[in-house]
Amino acid sequence: MNSHAVAMPAPDLPASGLTAAAHRIEQTVGRIVEAVAAIVLVAEILILGAGVIARYVLHAPLVWSDELASILFLWLSMLGAAIALRRGEHMRMTGVVARVSPAVRALLEAVATTAAIAFLLLILPHALDYASEERFIVTPALEIASAWRAAAIPTGIALMLLAAVFRLVRLHALKPVLLAIALTAALLMVFWLAGPVLKPLGRLNLVVFFVGVVGLNVFAGVPIAFAFALATFGYLGLTTSTPMLVMVGRLDEGMSHxxxxxxxxxxxxxxxxxxxxxxxxxxxxxxxxxxxxxxxxxxxxxxxxxxxxxxxxxxxxxxxxxxxxxxxxxxxxxxxxxxxxxxxxxxxxxxxxxxxxxxxxxxxxxxxxxxxxxxxxxxxxxxxxxxxxxxxxxxxxxxxxxxxxxxxxxxxxxxxxxxxxxxxxxxxxxxxxxxxxxxxxxxxxxxxxxxxxxxxxxxxxxxxxxxxxxxxxxxxxxxxxxxxxxxxxxxxxxxxxxxxxxxxxxxxxxxxxxxxxxxxxxxxxxxxxxxxxxxxxxxxxxxxxxxxxxxxxxxxxxxxxxxxxxxxxxxxxxxxxxxxxxxxxxxxxxxxxxxxxxxxxxxxxxxxxxxxxxxxxxxxxxxxx
Known part of the structure; x- marks a missing residue:
């Protein structure tokens, strides 16, 4: 990071049955996504390089190069996020996970994945709506619908969701996976039922979501991005009347500088x-x-x-x-x-x-x-x-x-x-x-x-x-x-x-x-x-x-x-x-x-x-x- 990615271990697969079939599908989809991401990155480099040559050598700036590069950058980021999730390379804090017993560690690894799945499932419909709304906006230089750019968000979310599901399939033991699914579903249900109680709490909800939810997820080994996202989604969805399209818009804004x-x-x-x-x-x-x-x-x-x-x-x-x-x-x-x-x-x-x-x-x-x-x-x-x-x-x-x-x-x-x-x-x-x-x-x-x-x-x-x-x-x-x-x-x-x-x-x-x-x-x-x-x-x-x-x-x-x-x-x-x-x-x-x-x-x-x-x-x- 200056970013530091810590991998979530992915155990070897049994070579038979449903797991083997899932492995083959995952490998195929993974290679396709990686190939597309590599092509997009090469295109990004070439477009920006052409812009530099046009500006400094030919003295005839390409008015569309930065806009096209920005569109491709969002696609690159979302495809890259899916690749990183598949590889277990999203940033996470592992200080607690590394110090617990193997059984608890297996459960926490499964929870880290089910928590990501929970957020991706919650946000996907709103990301689709956001991309659909963007079709009414036309980009200034290329004069194409902004939906071509915004579609990267639901596409990346869907690919991350697929990668996370495959990660669950790849875990050795069924018991930690089922327990993690049940635990994640139970927590989501508790917060949903508690919505009417939480809303009158006012700013105390900041402690509940941005200290409690974030802290619980981070120390449990959930990737930090998903810990932030879950807390924000929960705060906005349960305690305010803010449409979730706004949250997708803020995601887009943060990734589009x-x-x-x-x-x-x-x-x-x-x-x-x-x-x-x-x-x-x-x-x-x-x-x-x-x-x-x-x-x-x-x-x-x-x-x-x-x-x-x-x-x-x-x-x-x-x-x-x-x-x-x-x-x-x-x-x-x-x-x-x-x-x-x-x-x-x-x-x-x-x-x-x-x-x-x-x-x-x-x-x-x-x-x-x-x-x-x-x-x-x-x-x-x-x-x-x-x-x-x-x-x-x-x-x-x-x-x-x-x-x-x-x-x-x-x-x-x-x-x-x-x-x-x-x-x-x-x-x-x-x-x-x-x-x-x-x-x-x-x-x-x-x-x-x-x-x-x-x-x-x-x-x-x-x-x-x-x-x-x-x-x-x-x-x-x-x-x-x-x-x-x-x-x-x-x-x-x-x-x-x-x-x-x-x-x-x-x-x-x-x-x-x-x-x-x-x-x-x-x-x-x-x-x-x-x-x-x-x-x-x-x-x-x-x-x-x-x-x-x-x-x-x-x-x-x-x-x-x-x-x-x-x-x-x-x-x-x-x-x-x-x-x-x-x-x-x-x-x-x-x-x-x-x-x-x-x-x-x-x-x-x-x-x-x-x-x-x-x-x-x-x-x-x-x-x-």
């Missing part, structure tokens, strides 16, 4: 950087430059994450590009596995603000803050936290024995630097182009894809065409998981705003003693907790539109506030015991999470001190705006 067009492109660009050997070239040069000093490879890890972070759209992908290259040599030098995974997780939190971070793009889309300003403000604060991590590395490795390590000659360092230069230049060119206003984030991501393809084919001579289909499908799935959760969180944020919650929250935050400093302190604590439970993107979409205006009223610059809350969420996300990012780092490293617990707290302390410095000195965030 033009800024979000950059999300799949940067994700695919990150995959290209790894596949073409550009990431490996950067790491090899940094290793030659710093590998001979005490703790040198740890510095390389911090520097490499700084360079490649944010481009792929997934911290897991960033880690997967770096850890396998560095960890074997680090362990050969005597580094403890627990220290390695702890540092890897810490760099995940440290680099959350480095552009083109998907979290920065999301903040820009939901709060209206300038993307260029966020890209400018994100570089130096990440460096401050990186220096904090480096200080911990220096202390821990101050007595490292490097007598057996050969120091490369300056000629070798220069040669590797020359090889790595095209790869090193790309992240800075991307950031500079957006910051200087040369191109939008979407346009520069398209240029970056073309650059990476050329570099892979002509410079690094690493371009495995056979990997492209899988990369396209993975990009679609991650895009769907990210954008669908943005849509659900947008609907939930709208429901909170309509309830008057935002006004009460503003009054409460304004009453915090200490002015801007008190507001920042409370925000840090709040977002560390939210980051450990909800992850970065849903927390930002949910609370960003509510808190950023309050920050401005408190005298906190919006870019400064963005950096503070992103780091706070990052610390919550990558710190045990609940932080999903920490367990993702362990999975990438193939290291037991228990081994990292002894070492990670020193890095967390450094991150907290760095966060305090960034919060206390706004210049780090806004000094170059």
């Amino acid at each position: 033009l800024v979000l067009l950059a999300v799949p492109l940067f994700i695919f660009l990150g995959a290209l950087i790894g596949m073409t050997g550009m990431a490996a070239a950067m790491i090899q040069w940094l290793s030659a430059l710093l590998g001979h000093v005490r703790g040198g490879l740890s510095y390389v890890l911090i520097g490499a994450m700084y360079l490649v972070s944010g481009i792929s759209g997934s911290k897991i992908a960033d880690m997967a590009a770096i850890a396998p290259v560095l960890f074997p040599e680090m362990q050969a030098r005597g580094a403890k596995p627990g220290d390695l995974v702890a540092l890897l997780a810490a760099t995940g939190a440290q680099t959350e603000t480095i552009p083109p971070s998907i979290v920065l793009i999301t903040i820009g889309s939901v709060t209206g803050v300038s993307i260029a300003a966020l890209f400018t403000g994100g570089m130096l604060p990440a460096l401050v936290l990186g220096l904090g991590l480096c200080s911990v590395v220096w202390w821990r490795y101050r007595n490292e024995d490097l007598s057996h390590v050969r120091r490369p000659t300056w000629r070798e360092v220069g040669r590797l630097g020359l090889v790595a230069l095209p790869a090193i230049a790309l992240p800075f060119v991307i950031r500079l182009a957006v910051v200087e206003g040369v191109a939008t984030a979407t346009e520069v991501s398209t240029i970056g894809i073309a650059y990476s393809v050329i570099a892979g084919l002509l410079i690094y001579r690493q371009f495995d065409w056979r990997r492209l289909p899988a990369m396209l499908v993975e990009t679609a799935a991650l895009t769907g998981a990210i954008v669908f959760i943005i849509g659900c969180a947008t609907a939930m944020a709208w429901g909170l705003t309509q309830s008057g919650f935002s006004q009460k929250l503003a009054e409460l935050m304004a009453a915090i003693p200490g002015g801007a400093w008190g507001f920042l302190a409370v925000s840090i604590v709040t977002f560390i907790i939210l980051g450990s439970i909800l992850e970065g993107i849903p927390a930002i979409v949910l609370f960003g539109p509510l808190l950023f205006p309050i920050a401005r009223q408190a005298g906190v610059h919006e870019v400064h506030y963005a950096m503070v809350v992103i780091f706070a969420m990052g610390i919550g996300l990558f710190a045990p015991p609940f932080g999903v990012g920490y367990y993702g780092a362990c999975a990438i490293s193939k290291i037991n999470p228990d081994e990292g617990l002894r070492y990670i707290w020193g890095y967390v302390l450094a991150l907290l001190l760095g966060l305090v410095a960034v919060a206390a000195i706004p210049w780090f965030s806004i000094g170059f705006l």
Whole structure:
């Protein structure tokens, strides 16, 4: 996420009977959906690329390109959401699920699926009505019915429903599935019958639905998007007279921001950087430059994450590009596995603000803050936290024995630097182009894809065409998981705003003693907790539109506030015991999470001190705006 997807396990299938037939149908439908999503993604890249060429080379902008790309983007997001659900890659909190007995875990896994099915069944008729209503609206450039775009929502919902049903069929035991179905149906019935009792409760319903229902679902392992959606549907349907078409409209609005067009492109660009050997070239040069000093490879890890972070759209992908290259040599030098995974997780939190971070793009889309300003403000604060991590590395490795390590000659360092230069230049060119206003984030991501393809084919001579289909499908799935959760969180944020919650929250935050400093302190604590439970993107979409205006009223610059809350969420996300990012780092490293617990707290302390410095000195965030 900066999104982190945690898979819901799907057991192997018995090879006979109804389950085997369902498996064959699922595989067929799944391959078709994946193929269509891959084709849509390629079309998206080509259309946006044609728009860039027409605008900057031919000086004859295509007036229809952005509109067509926006239509295809909604289809890509909904198809990707269906693929992600089939693969079990929607974001979820697994801290509780992983700690219960196998029997309870099996039940919770089934409940996670039946809860998703419940929402999809409830919303599907309204999504169909919404698409039907859109047929009366004509798009301005292409002059076609908007229903062609809106039809993506009920289509994606139907495909997700099919994928969820197949997930139930694929579970080993019948008893947990039946129990989960009965439990979900019973809870829905209880809430429906309680509707007349709930409606007079007024704002107390906010606690019932947006604390109780969301919390129960999140801790039970239900994907966060569906936890938000169920709570919002229940609140609007049972306690207000709001038509459910409005909720579908808010889903559509959240998933249709033009800024979000950059999300799949940067994700695919990150995959290209790894596949073409550009990431490996950067790491090899940094290793030659710093590998001979005490703790040198740890510095390389911090520097490499700084360079490649944010481009792929997934911290897991960033880690997967770096850890396998560095960890074997680090362990050969005597580094403890627990220290390695702890540092890897810490760099995940440290680099959350480095552009083109998907979290920065999301903040820009939901709060209206300038993307260029966020890209400018994100570089130096990440460096401050990186220096904090480096200080911990220096202390821990101050007595490292490097007598057996050969120091490369300056000629070798220069040669590797020359090889790595095209790869090193790309992240800075991307950031500079957006910051200087040369191109939008979407346009520069398209240029970056073309650059990476050329570099892979002509410079690094690493371009495995056979990997492209899988990369396209993975990009679609991650895009769907990210954008669908943005849509659900947008609907939930709208429901909170309509309830008057935002006004009460503003009054409460304004009453915090200490002015801007008190507001920042409370925000840090709040977002560390939210980051450990909800992850970065849903927390930002949910609370960003509510808190950023309050920050401005408190005298906190919006870019400064963005950096503070992103780091706070990052610390919550990558710190045990609940932080999903920490367990993702362990999975990438193939290291037991228990081994990292002894070492990670020193890095967390450094991150907290760095966060305090960034919060206390706004210049780090806004000094170059």
